[in-house]
Amino acid sequence: MIKYLIEKEFKQILRDSFLPRLIIGYPIIMMLVLPWAANLEIKNINLSVVDNNHSQYSRQLVQKAVSSGYFRLTDISYSYDEAIKSIEKGDADVIMEIPANFEQDLVKQGNAKLLITANTVNGTKGGLSSSYLSNIVMDFTTDIKDKWVQPVKAASITPTIKIVTQNRFNPHLDYKVFMIPALMVILLTVLCGFLPALNIVSEKEKGTIEQINVTPVSKLSFIVAKLIPYWIIGFLVLTICFGLAALVYGITPTGHLITIYFCAILYVLAISGFGLVISNNSETMQQAMFVMFFFMMVLILLSGLFTPINSMPQWAQTITIFNPLKYFIQVMRAVYLKGSGIMELGKQIFALTLFVVFFNSWAIISYRKKS
Amino acid sequence: MKQFLSFIRKEFYHISRDKRTILILLGMPIVQIVIFGFAITTEVKDVRVAVFDPSKDEVTQKIIEKLDANEYMNVVSVIDHPEDVESVFREGKADIAIVFNQHFSENFLHTGDASVQLITDGTDPNTATILTGYVTNILSSVQQEISGQSKASFSITPEVKLLYNPGMKGVYNFVPGVMGLILMLICAMMTSISIVREKETGTMEVLLVSPVKPIYIILAKAIPYLVLSAINLITILLLSVYVLGVPIAGSLTLLFAVSLLFILVSLALGLLISTITKTQVAAMLASGMVLMLPVIFFSGMIYPTENMPVVLQWISNIIPAKWYIICVKKIMIEGLDISFVLKEIGILSVMAITLVVISLKKFNDRLE
Amino acid sequence: MNENNIVIETKDLTKRFGHFTAVDHITFNVHEGEIFGFLGANGAGKTTAMKMLCGLSKPTSGSGKVAGYDIGKQSELVKRNIGYMSQKFSLYEDLKVWENIRLFAGIYGMKDKDIAIKTEELLSRLGFESERNTLVKSLPLGWKQKLSFSVSIFHEPKIVFLDEPTGGVDPATRRQFWELIYQAADRGITVFVTTHYMDEAEYCNRVSIMVDGVIEALDSPVNLKKQFGVNGMEDVFYKLARKAKRGE
Numbered sequence: 006m007i008k009y010l011i012e013k014e015f016k017q018i019l020r021d022s023f024l025p026r027l028i029i030g031y032p033i034i035m036m037l038v039l040p041w042a043a044n045l046e047i048k049n050i051n052l053s054v055v056d057n058n059h060s061q062y063s064r065q066l067v068q069k070a071v072s073s074g075y076f077r078l079t080d081i082s083y084s085y086d087e088a089i090k091s092i093e094k095g096d097a098d099v100i101m102e103i104p105a106n107f108e109q110d111l112v113k114q115g116n117a118k119l120l121i122t123a124n125t126v127n128g129t130k131g132g133l134s135s136s137y138l139s140n141i142v143m144d145f146t147t148d149i150k151d152k153w154v155q156p157v158k159a160a161s162i163t164p165t166i167k168i169v170t171q172n173r174f175n176p177h178l179d180y181k182v183f184m185i186p187a188l189m190v191i192l193l194t195v196l197c198g199f200l201p202a203l204n205i206v207s208e209k210e211k212g213t214i215e216q217i218n219v220t221p222v223s224k225l226s227f228i229v230a231k232l233i234p235y236w237i238i239g240f241l242v243l244t245i246c247f248g249l250a251a252l253v254y255g256i257t258p259t260g261h262l263i264t265i266y267f268c269a270i271l272y273v274l275a276i277s278g279f280g281l282v283i284s285n286n287s288e289t290m291q292q293a294m295f296v297m298f299f300f301m302m303v304l305i306l307l308s309g310l311f312t313p314i315n316s317m318p319q320w321a322q323t324i325t326i327f328n329p330l331k332y333f334i335q336v337m338r339a340v341y342l343k344g345s346g347i348m349e350l351g352k353q354i355f356a357l358t359l360f361v362v363f364f365n366s367w368a369i370i371s372y373r374k375k376s
Numbered sequence: 377m378k379q380f381l382s383f384i385r386k387e388f389y390h391i392s393r394d395k396r397t398i399l400i401l402l403g404m405p406i407v408q409i410v411i412f413g414f415a416i417t418t419e420v421k422d423v424r425v426a427v428f429d430p431s432k433d434e435v436t437q438k439i440i441e442k443l444d445a446n447e448y449m450n451v452v453s454v455i456d457h458p459e460d461v462e463s464v465f466r467e468g469k470a471d472i473a474i475v476f477n478q479h480f481s482e483n484f485l486h487t488g489d490a491s492v493q494l495i496t497d498g499t500d501p502n503t504a505t506i507l508t509g510y511v512t513n514i515l516s517s518v519q520q521e522i523s524g525q526s527k528a529s530f531s532i533t534p535e536v537k538l539l540y541n542p543g544m545k546g547v548y549n550f551v552p553g554v555m556g557l558i559l560m561l562i563c564a565m566m567t568s569i570s571i572v573r574e575k576e577t578g579t580m581e582v583l584l585v586s587p588v589k590p591i592y593i594i595l596a597k598a599i600p601y602l603v604l605s606a607i608n609l610i611t612i613l614l615l616s617v618y619v620l621g622v623p624i625a626g627s628l629t630l631l632f633a634v635s636l637l638f639i640l641v642s643l644a645l646g647l648l649i650s651t652i653t654k655t656q657v658a659a660m661l662a663s664g665m666v667l668m669l670p671v672i673f674f675s676g677m678i679y680p681t682e683n684m685p686v687v688l689q690w691i692s693n694i695i696p697a698k699w700y701i702i703c704v705k706k707i708m709i710e711g712l713d714i715s716f717v718l719k720e721i722g723i724l725s726v727m728a729i730t731l732v733v734i735s736l737k738k739f740n741d742r743l744e
Numbered sequence: 745m746n747e748n749n750i751v752i753e754t755k756d757l758t759k760r761f762g763h764f765t766a767v768d769h770i771t772f773n774v775h776e777g778e779i780f781g782f783l784g785a786n787g788a789g790k791t792t793a794m795k796m797l798c799g800l801s802k803p804t805s806g807s808g809k810v811a812g813y814d815i816g817k818q819s820e821l822v823k824r825n826i827g828y829m830s831q832k833f834s835l836y837e838d839l840k841v842w843e844n845i846r847l848f849a850g851i852y853g854m855k856d857k858d859i860a861i862k863t864e865e866l867l868s869r870l871g872f873e874s875e876r877n878t879l880v881k882s883l884p885l886g887w888k889q890k891l892s893f894s895v896s897i898f899h900e901p902k903i904v905f906l907d908e909p910t911g912g913v914d915p916a917t918r919r920q921f922w923e924l925i926y927q928a929a930d931r932g933i934t935v936f937v938t939t940h941y942m943d944e945a946e947y948c949n950r951v952s953i954m955v956d957g958v959i960e961a962l963d964s965p966v967n968l969k970k971q972f973g974v975n976g977m978e979d980v981f982y983k984l985a986r987k988a989k990r991g992e
Contacts, residue, residue: 010851012847016843041685042692093710119532119535126705127549127680130680138534145532172496173497175498176498178498178501179501212832213835213836215830217851219798223820292397295400306411306416307411311416316420317415321414374819375819
């Protein structure tokens, strides 16, 4: 009996004018475009310099700042007020003001001051700009000290700790490597969450659901028949994403694809089940869409995709325990970057399985053939 | 005029009867503000440190103690073999590993040649960078303590001034973004769905044969969402000021005026979508997925646009929300007056006019 | 028609929505092979009553049996033995003619081979062969209606429930439709049909007339006309419906 239902579901999806194009096109576009945008690195900071000193030192300092690669010199202003206007207009992000006595103070007294003013509307950017600049200034100090100050007799050796940094799994700290597995999760969630949600409600709105309810079709068959196509769509989307990640970005998983596919089975089932629950409890498609959108937004924000879960306050972290996205994102990143295997992902697999059982049972129970 | 009012009343009835959607429309900004305000932060806390210490001498102990004492960090595991670092990361048990070499104190004090390896889990680049910074700071301060070095005799001291948001709160950046998102969502998506639904159910024809001009039908549909948007705007501002502590530094009137302009743009966008799509599902998917995700990613709301390749920066220029968000930041957080937002207002106005003209034309075409 | 075999029976069947009693203690029987007309004005409670019989709605009180199974406790068994056609002719608009037939036939447990054979028969009987591959949404209303009915009895159920099946269709098409109903009844399928077209009442073996949730009359059209001393069923209806407080 279920085979007829599954036939129907597939035919309907394939015949829809919009859906197949969406399923194939959307992931492709998102994968090709979004990774370039989703980048929290701070670069190309617009620097405005007010150089009241015009000395060799001041010029060298500015040179150093520009050649660091973090900054783009947008203008050299004649006064601080002018530079502030630059910030207000949005042309500059940070100002470095070098006082008139800069060189003299350094040579005579051994220390000088300067002013760094950063636009901190974007807190991270402002903070990082000012600390990059401060570091450059520190470096500069060391540079000129070596040249000008007599090296102290080699007798006393200042104890120093040499620090060597190594970044495992992502040696170049490439943000894309971090984002792309997570983007795949989002795509999967959106397509396998929204579409089942709209599905049952649309049958309700059209009236065909009544025709089904009057037949001996069991709730289980009906729900399973609705889920299977999305399961398959999920795989298709995932495979497209893997292909694009490898072809376009050269990102291939360190671990086994099988692990991801396995967890994806669980994840798609869980998310589709959730979509169906919403569908069962909505009367119109608009309602279903909205509820789904709301949950999706909350779940995506609190999933560790954009910002680390460890940074969240305790109450938010507790909420994330109930968020299937969190576990799957962990799986994706772990397999792609760290090469984790099924053994190491026990906790996530367990959690995902619970979600599958929970949501799908709820979907079956909440689907009422009789009112 | 009376007919117009009765149309508006009808639209309000439609909306108010769908309790669930209203709940979400009014509740979503609140939830978003709370999440963005409190949960979304790139601050790094609760760092888990793994240590490999073959020397186990005073200097290493001192360093380890200092690390543990730091409020953001916790030494969670001690590794016996340096190779274990990989598995500790893979099992997700630590974020950074510190590997000391042998005879650390000796080297440190006598040959000046102690070295420490900091191995981070590079999965999240920003976190890795920040963690490295934390630990480096601690190592430097230990170094200074022990060597008793006085302030370097040669230094340049930068005085750092942080404008507008000295606390570097991430919230300041997010609130304008949330405003843009919510207004766009309500106006574009809801309006388009509302119009398409009438088309689908066939009631649009009934409206069109009434003596009321089509333009008024559309206006009647838009007005309730305008009201809803205004309510949401006020809610968001109230929450920002009183719950998140984000002040409104500039003119409230100007803020509202600019918001009104943006709402107009979004409504026109919604109208445009409704002329292109035939079914509610398509309208929803078009405004939901096609509009929403680009706004989140390309408007500068979360990810700064300066980092993007030029092509994408061009795309971000087409997104009205981007310009609106810039306006809000300047007015609300930087407290600037109108002369500084002329460019953005100009762009938004052009967008508004263009969209309204195009969509009205398409709408009238469809009628024929 | 087999008068000795009762296929539908109800006893004080009631449905309440809050304070509103849509169906008020109705009691009646339907015989095997009968064409039973369930009449009443809009809002009288016909559709609600029918939904209870089909297992789509739970009775508030009272009981009923369809095809020998209890509609409250054994509704899934009831569904195996009935067919249903609603006002909206709910076929899947984006599926083709033969695909709709196949879907519903399969749901009722028919085997692929049988489905294929019977589909051919049906298509030729209705004259639909050329439309086999047409999407249902492209069919004219009268064809949808006939197809809908045919799908509902495709699996030869004991009883078929028809809810206002001829709404919005011209009189000639309606008469053709009733031909199909007669053919089904001749094969022994009991037909339970709701309608507010009074001329269709004449086509039934017996009719019941619901007013405000209560069955005010139940008999053959001939007897009813005699009872109320009128010539047509409209007049019977009019006399009864005048008392009605609900409906249009």
